[in-house]
Amino acid sequence: MAKSKVAKKEASALQESDAPTAFKVLNHSKTPVYEEQDQASTIDSKFKDHCKPRSVPDLVALMESDKTIQMDARVFFHENGTGNAHLASLNRDKFIESFKSNKKRTFKESIDYFGGGDSGGNVVGGKDFTPLLGGPFNKQLYIYDYLKMHSQCFYAYNHDPVLHAAVQIIRDFALGRDWAVNCKNETALALWKAFEEVNDLRMMMYLACEELSIYGEIFQWWLPNNETRISYQVRPGQEPPKGLIPRVRLVDPSVIWDIITYPEDIKRVLYYQWIAPTQYQMYAATDKGQPVPTTKFIYQQLPANQVDHYKINCRSNEKRGRSDLFPVLGYAKRLRDSVNFSIIGMQKSTAWSIDTSIEGSQEDVDNYVESQKELGTIPNPGSEFVHTNKITRQYLSNEAAGRGNNSSAFDWCFSMICAGLGIPQQYFGTHLSGGSTRASALVATEPVVKKFEMRRNLIEQILNNMARRLFKQFGIEAEIEVTFPELVSQDRSTKLKDLAMAEMQGWISKERAAEIAAKELGIMDFNFKDEQAAVEKSEGPRALLANPLTTPPQIGSDNEEQTNRTAVSSDTRKDVRDQNGF
Amino acid sequence: MLKLNDQRGYRKFVNGRDEALETLLRNSRLRISESTSEAFRKVLEAIQIKYNHIMQTSSRQALDQLEAQIGQLLEHLSFIIWIEVLELRKKAFMLAYAGEAQAIAQTTAKNVKVSIPKQDLDLKSMGKSLSNGLAPMKSFNLHFNKLRRQIISSLEYSFAFGEPVEKALGRVFLCFPRQTILPKKKVLKTVKVAEAKKPEFSAFKKEDDSVEISLSGRSPISGFEWDQETWDKAIQDLASDHVYTDRSPEKFVDIKNPYNDLPMRSKFPEDDKIYHWEIESEVVQDFVEQVRSGQIEAAKKNGINDFVWIAILDDRTDACCEWRSGLLTSEIEARLKTDKRDDPCQAIVPPAHFNCRCTLAPASQDLEAVDNTDSEREFDEWLNQR
Numbered sequence A: 001m002a003k004s005k006v007a008k009k010e011a012s013a014l015q016e017s018d019a020p021t022a023f024k025v026l027n028h029s030k031t032p033v034y035e036e037q038d039q040a041s042t043i044d045s046k047f048k049d050h051c052k053p054r055s056v057p058d059l060v061a062l063m064e065s066d067k068t069i070q071m072d073a074r075v076f077f078h079e080n081g082t083g084n085a086h087l088a089s090l091n092r093d094k095f096i097e098s099f100k101s102n103k104k105r106t107f108k109e110s111i112d113y114f115g116g117g118d119s120g121g122n123v124v125g126g127k128d129f130t131p132l133l134g135g136p137f138n139k140q141l142y143i144y145d146y147l148k149m150h151s152q153c154f155y156a157y158n159h160d161p162v163l164h165a166a167v168q169i170i171r172d173f174a175l176g177r178d179w180a181v182n183c184k185n186e187t188a189l190a191l192w193k194a195f196e197e198v199n200d201l202r203m204m205m206y207l208a209c210e211e212l213s214i215y216g217e218i219f220q221w222w223l224p225n226n227e228t229r230i231s232y233q234v235r236p237g238q239e240p241p242k243g244l245i246p247r248v249r250l251v252d253p254s255v256i257w258d259i260i261t262y263p264e265d266i267k268r269v270l271y272y273q274w275i276a277p278t279q280y281q282m283y284a285a286t287d288k289g290q291p292v293p294t295t296k297f298i299y300q301q302l303p304a305n306q307v308d309h310y311k312i313n314c315r316s317n318e319k320r321g322r323s324d325l326f327p328v329l330g331y332a333k334r335l336r337d338s339v340n341f342s343i344i345g346m347q348k349s350t351a352w353s354i355d356t357s358i359e360g361s362q363e364d365v366d367n368y369v370e371s372q373k374e375l376g377t378i379p380n381p382g383s384e385f386v387h388t389n390k391i392t393r394q395y396l397s398n399e400a401a402g403r404g405n406n407s408s409a410f411d412w413c414f415s416m417i418c419a420g421l422g423i424p425q426q427y428f429g430t431h432l433s434g435g436s437t438r439a440s441a442l443v444a445t446e447p448v449v450k451k452f453e454m455r456r457n458l459i460e461q462i463l464n465n466m467a468r469r470l471f472k473q474f475g476i477e478a479e480i481e482v483t484f485p486e487l488v489s490q491d492r493s494t495k496l497k498d499l500a501m502a503e504m505q506g507w508i509s510k511e512r513a514a515e516i517a518a519k520e521l522g523i524m525d526f527n528f529k530d531e532q533a534a535v536e537k538s539e540g541p542r543a544l545l546a547n548p549l550t551t552p553p554q555i556g557s558d559n560e561e562q563t564n565r566t567a568v569s570s571d572t573r574k575d576v577r578d579q580n581g582f
Numbered sequence B: 001m002l003k004l005n006d007q008r009g010y011r012k013f014v015n016g017r018d019e020a021l022e023t024l025l026r027n028s029r030l031r032i033s034e035s036t037s038e039a040f041r042k043v044l045e046a047i048q049i050k051y052n053h054i055m056q057t058s059s060r061q062a063l064d065q066l067e068a069q070i071g072q073l074l075e076h077l078s079f080i081i082w083i084e085v086l087e088l089r090k091k092a093f094m095l096a097y098a099g100e101a102q103a104i105a106q107t108t109a110k111n112v113k114v115s116i117p118k119q120d121l122d123l124k125s126m127g128k129s130l131s132n133g134l135a136p137m138k139s140f141n142l143h144f145n146k147l148r149r150q151i152i153s154s155l156e157y158s159f160a161f162g163e164p165v166e167k168a169l170g171r172v173f174l175c176f177p178r179q180t181i182l183p184k185k186k187v188l189k190t191v192k193v194a195e196a197k198k199p200e201f202s203a204f205k206k207e208d209d210s211v212e213i214s215l216s217g218r219s220p221i222s223g224f225e226w227d228q229e230t231w232d233k234a235i236q237d238l239a240s241d242h243v244y245t246d247r248s249p250e251k252f253v254d255i256k257n258p259y260n261d262l263p264m265r266s267k268f269p270e271d272d273k274i275y276h277w278e279i280e281s282e283v284v285q286d287f288v289e290q291v292r293s294g295q296i297e298a299a300k301k302n303g304i305n306d307f308v309w310i311a312i313l314d315d316r317t318d319a320c321c322e323w324r325s326g327l328l329t330s331e332i333e334a335r336l337k338t339d340k341r342d343d344p345c346q347a348i349v350p351p352a353h354f355n356c357r358c359t360l361a362p363a364s365q366d367l368e369a370v371d372n373t374d375s376e377r378e379f380d381e382w383l384n385q386r
Helices: A056-065 A092-101 A143-159 A161-175 A186-199 A201-215 A326-349 A362-373 A408-421 A438-473 A492-504 A510-520 A528-538 A560-564 A570-580 B008-057 B060-108 B118-127 B136-160 B165-175 B228-239 B278-301 B319-324 B329-337 B379-383
Strands: A013-016 A072-078 A085-091 A105-108 A180-182 A217-222 A248-251 A256-262 A265-277 A285-287 A290-292 A297-303 A307-311 A352-358 A391-397 A481-483 B113-115 B179-181 B202-205 B211-214 B222-225 B273-275 B306-310 B359-364
Touching (some): A072 A092, A085 A092, A143 A326, A161 A408, A161 A438, A180 A186, A186 A201, A186 A438, A201 A217, A201 A248, A217 A438, A307 A438, A326 A408, A352 A362, A438 A481, A510 A528, B008 B060, B008 B136, B008 B273, B008 B379, B060 B118, B060 B136, B060 B228, B060 B278, B113 B278, B136 B165, B136 B278, B278 B359, B306 B329
Antiparallel strands (some): A072 A085, A180 A481, A217 A307, A265 A297, A285 A290, B306 B359
């Protein structure tokens, strides 16, 4: 007898061609629909080599080629315009009729569904559609799509291990161990240090770097009127304290509903429209003798000159940025699914059962069943079964399910994610990370270094812009110099050897060689003179005096007062000067 | 209270004397440097000869023999340096003593006494410890033992990694103290010494080894006991401008830098070089102590027991020298018993520490300054008087 196989169609979608919004259809046929081997001759030649239909038209063609194939499909319809959705049950004939009768309707496989709601396709909110009459400024995420992206990327960062790791990898490489800020103007440097401290800048940049990846943009709000806290419609007396050093806060991009600009120029920003309810608190409190509301609804416009807006992954015409995770959200969903399915497959493959044959009457079978009930479903280890030769027990494993453990879907999805993020597979530490040679790892590293350098440049630009704004506010003309640790260490030994050779040949000075070497070794606060003094001190022998008895006072002493107090009288100094012809 | 450093004539004379003393020191330092270079070269040659044999046989016994040989070479060097230090001590003490006596004599018109018998000088020089409290030979040997251990450790490393002999020599070479230039001093006026090698004193012989000399008509010296042999050596050393012979090992032995495979070359091929290490510091410190000791003894012999501490005040001056500056030694002594009781430096006379630039000058209530501008002589003039 030929073995029949249940064909399971995962999901498909029916979509009207003029409707931008997709909808999901779950099509699950339970009856045997076609013979895999024996009836292959009855199937259209198109399916001879591969009996599994891969699209809705394939499915329809398959059903048309074999009248024995039945279908019980449950389809979600989503009506354009009204937005109403309803469930319909379609059998074979109705399904084919629906497919053919209305040319405006098409089935669409919702294989790009990534768990974020009712969207289809591999883009958030459907197609990136650019109507000709809309102009280039429409070629961007509209606010709903933007918020959808925001939501899904936030979800992905928190729930998807690979994307979570990706964001952290980008952050770790972009910021490095830490950055160092230097400035030739000591007053400016002191001001910057104070600014760093009051704003907890290290933590802010840590978060900013992550949020930039997740949300695709950040908003830095320079609080107005020297305020040190964010305030909105507070009661008299509850105004936040003021501080001399300006405070900067990150504003969640999702609360900025619009960036109000001149229509013809998106760079000529007027206001940032902030609309959002605040947190809801269960308990209320008072401050300065007056109650503080448990919640507020913020509706305000932040003037453009109070906000620094940085966005990534967008084109020149786009107002809002896009997440680093944006292109891979769909594949991340598939990757998670592939893992889940594989685990379920593995779970099934470990299932087993007992095939028991009893040579006897129905009564014997019933007696046997009754006797086995006492033992429970799974016999304890070491259980002993006592029976006559009339009973035969055979343990069966789930051999068929074992074949479902195929990881190629994981590999493909993972490759797509890595390609979309621009991060090599080796960086994620999965089972696909091993097996590469040092050479291949280095080659794989080259493009990603450029990517991280770009992100680091942006971080540097953010810091520089903040410093410029700060110094301008205090009337100081200065620039900071931001130094990051090297992204990828080169072969340091060889480099240091080259450095030693260059210094020995007299091509570069000892000081320059020392400074380069210090950078190579990751010493951020290297000062040649101080280091030399320390070396002299630590080497054991003291600095040697050539003339221990007649060494004159150090010329150009910083401490004139001290120098004047020398016991060497001025007459002697005069003699020395005269006789040396100074 | 007359402080002699207030007298122009005293300062000029003492300055000339100090320059002459520094010439002695300089010559000694260069000789020590030459001997050290020579010893280091021999060490490298010994390693060069035995390295391949030890490498092939992996014989610990052969390495031990090499270590013993290196130890002998360094011990010999230690002895050479000790002899040089001994001679320098005597010469420095004598010249400082005599110069101070003459400076006092011509500044105050006082009849000064000078007593430097040979036996005393020998005993003082031989028995004196270095500033670290150790006998010189013991102190030098400690440094050489440390160096020997470093050499053997570097050789063991080279054997372990199978390095060629040039690299192994480079590794040993890097264990040696580094060389630095000993700059030639731009002196105010070079002290010239006549061919006679000793000044003609109007003196009469008192004993075989001591003479009583009148250094000048106006300030006759009485009771002069004199070590003529040491004096002759000092004068000879002053008269001969020592020409430094560069015997740096890298000039004679093929050495490669183990870190970049480049041949090792001297950084200062044309200059006078000394080694920058503890022994060099100790020799200089010891010399300064001898000079101050000579000054003090000369003054005390003539009844001057107080001295003024003269520090060179600039931004390199130590705190301990700063507060002492301008004070009399009696005042310093008193303060060290009172408000400066806890001062880590308890020195009453300089040098207070390594590289101390402080000096001292006699001071006394009993002294009277005289105006002898016409007759006062400079140091070289006094040295060359006939």
